[in-house]
Amino acid sequence: MKPAEIRDLSLNELQTKAHDLRSEAFNIRIKRSTGQLENTARIKQLRRDIARVETIMREKREATK
Secondary structure, rough: OOHHHHHHHOOOHHHHHHHHHHHHHHHHHHHHOOOOOOOHHHHHHHHHHHHHHHHHHHHHHHHHH
């Protein structure tokens, strides 16, 4: 996901997106441990997406204070 797409989301949508990304990351870690994961680059991509969402959530929370 690009930062511009993430910035367009509301705070509630960002929280939902972060939860979904964390769930997907968990599932990918399970697949990796069982040897079923085909796209190992997805792990790094998910970690970065989670960080982007968390950063933008923090920015939005501080902007409303």
